[in-house]
Amino acid sequence: xxxDQGWPAPSATGAVSGRVTVPGSKSISNRALILAxxxxxxxxxxxxxAARDTSLMRSALVALGVGISESGSTVTVTPGSLKGPASVDxxxxxxxxxxxxxxAxxxxxxxxxxxxxxxRERPMGVILDALRALGVxxxxxxxxxMPYTVSGTGSVRGGTVTLDASGSSQFVSALLLAGARYDAGxxxxxxxxxxxxxxxxxxxxxxxxxxxxxxxxxxPNRWVVAPGPIRALDTAIEPDLSNAAPFxxxxxxxxxxxxxxxxxxxxxxxxxxxxxxxxxxxADVTQTEAGLTVRGTGRIVGCDLDLSEVGELSPVIAAxxxxxxxxxxxxxxxxxxxxxxxxxxxLETEFNALGGxxxxxxxxxxIRPKPLRGGLFHTYADHRMAHAAAVLGLLVxxxxxxxxxxxxxxxxxxxELWSELVS
Ligand SMILES: O=C(O)C1=C[C@@H](OP(=O)(O)O)[C@@H](O)[C@H](O)C1
Ligand SMILES: C=C(OP(=O)(O)O)C(=O)O
Numbered sequence: 001x002x003x004d005q006g007w008p009a010p011s012a013t014g015a016v017s018g019r020v021t022v023p024g025s026k027s028i029s030n031r032a033l034i035l036a037x038x039x040x041x042x043x044x045x046x047x048x049x050a051a052r053d054t055s056l057m058r059s060a061l062v063a064l065g066v067g068i069s070e071s072g073s074t075v076t077v078t079p080g081s082l083k084g085p086a087s088v089d090x091x092x093x094x095x096x097x098x099x100x101x102x103x104a105x106x107x108x109x110x111x112x113x114x115x116x117x118x119x120r121e122r123p124m125g126v127i128l129d130a131l132r133a134l135g136v137x138x139x140x141x142x143x144x145x146m147p148y149t150v151s152g153t154g155s156v157r158g159g160t161v162t163l164d165a166s167g168s169s170q171f172v173s174a175l176l177l178a179g180a181r182y183d184a185g186x187x188x189x190x191x192x193x194x195x196x197x198x199x200x201x202x203x204x205x206x207x208x209x210x211x212x213x214x215x216x217x218x219x220p221n222r223w224v225v226a227p228g229p230i231r232a233l234d235t236a237i238e239p240d241l242s243n244a245a246p247f248x249x250x251x252x253x254x255x256x257x258x259x260x261x262x263x264x265x266x267x268x269x270x271x272x273x274x275x276x277x278x279x280x281x282x283a284d285v286t287q288t289e290a291g292l293t294v295r296g297t298g299r300i301v302g303c304d305l306d307l308s309e310v311g312e313l314s315p316v317i318a319a320x321x322x323x324x325x326x327x328x329x330x331x332x333x334x335x336x337x338x339x340x341x342x343x344x345x346x347l348e349t350e351f352n353a354l355g356g357x358x359x360x361x362x363x364x365x366x367i368r369p370k371p372l373r374g375g376l377f378h379t380y381a382d383h384r385m386a387h388a389a390a391v392l393g394l395l396v397x398x399x400x401x402x403x404x405x406x407x408x409x410x411x412x413x414x415x416e417l418w419s420e421l422v423s
Contacts, residue, residue, distance in 0.1 A: 010423055012253075038181050057095065060090075126165065157182065158227065168338060180226065240410065245271065282300055302328045315387060319391035323369055341381065351392075372392065374399045
């Protein structure tokens with residue numbers, strides 16, 4: 001086995017400026033695939049992300065009996081009768097390991113789930129218990145973790161379920177996406193500390209409503225999905241605004257100007273919060289028909305930010321904060337310990353290994369800027385750790401990113417797009 005010497009992160013020789021087009025949103029793509037698979041007819045999807053997480057989702061749905069074909073840039077999803085036996089590889093994709101079991105519960109037969117080694121560490125018990133409460137047979141050997149099997153009978157009773165989704169919004173989204181197809185629909189009640197990632201919940205609800213599903217989310221911490229058909233819908237997937245973060249950060253840190261094309265005027269994506277976040281760090285942000293433009297002003301202001309709604313942005317935000325004029329406090333992100341890796345521990349360890357001064361708190365990170373030196377930055381199979389490392393590498397000579405290929409989880413083109421923009 002060859003030893004990974006690390007990918008030399010390009011350093012910025014001046015202000016980084018340019019235009020970037022990022023591919024489709026992971027979160028919208030995987031929701032669109034699930035909803036099309038459960039719909040009342042074929043759906044045509046354009047702009048679907050082609051990356052590891054979406055390819056795992058496609059394979060999972062095909063294994064269950066869904067037809068998926070591709071012609072040019074259009075992916076056609078044709079619902080089929082859902083059947084086991086089948087095996088699903090979840091990789092490290094939260095959207096596959098959480099969103100597919102409620103779909104597999106509708107299949108007739110047994111569906112076995114497994115994934116990457118670290119996927120077994122990611123929290124799963126809440127969604128498995130919720131499915132059990134809705135009448136689904138699940139065997140996880142009593143672990144509450146992967147691997148597990150879902151043994152369906154072709155229908156799910158559904159009804160009311162109470163769960164604690166403070167560990168991940170995906171537990172709620174998973175039930176929302178399939179719930180209309182359950183006999184009694186689903187009435188989800190959250191009981192616990194606040195549910196993170198509100199934009200992702202809004203995304204699930206909005207995408208269901210676009211397909212004619214009745215969802216009542218008027219009461220806090222409760223979502224009621226009426227039973228009924230999910231209408232097929234031809235739709236274009238928005239660019240992934242969270243994956244735009246490192247490119248825009250390059251402008252903030254180098255006093256450059258970067259435009260991300262096709263930024264939607266309205267969206268439920270958490271990445272839209274970057275407009276506000278980068279403004280708070282001191283950048284100029286403008287949105288036009290051409291896209292979103294971020295211009296670095298030469299001043300990077302230390303910030304106190306509650307990132308609970310937009311946790312997936314945290315690694316890149318932490319990298320920007322490492323060069324600010326004062327300390328930054330990132331709060332509300334304890335649930336990042338259950339992401340691709342324990343992101344709070346990973347960011348603390350890797351930034352400090354370069355000479356940084358980062359401390360984990362109970363629910364976030366304190367980042368006190370210090371001069372950083374080069375070295376090998378470990379990425380823990382986490383695409384967003386790689387993005388954070390690339391951002392640091394702009395201003396730190398000799399930074400090597402271990403396993404840059406991990407960016408294929410949601411943006412396989414990252415190394416090329418990054419090199420093109422920075423050099
Ligand atoms: O529903 C989704 O598509 C996602 C929800 C969020 O999960 P958590 O609520 O577990 O953070 C987010 O971090 C993840 O990248 C994608
Ligand atoms: C947390 C993330 O992914 P997942 O969908 O695997 O949970 C992420 O992309 O930052």
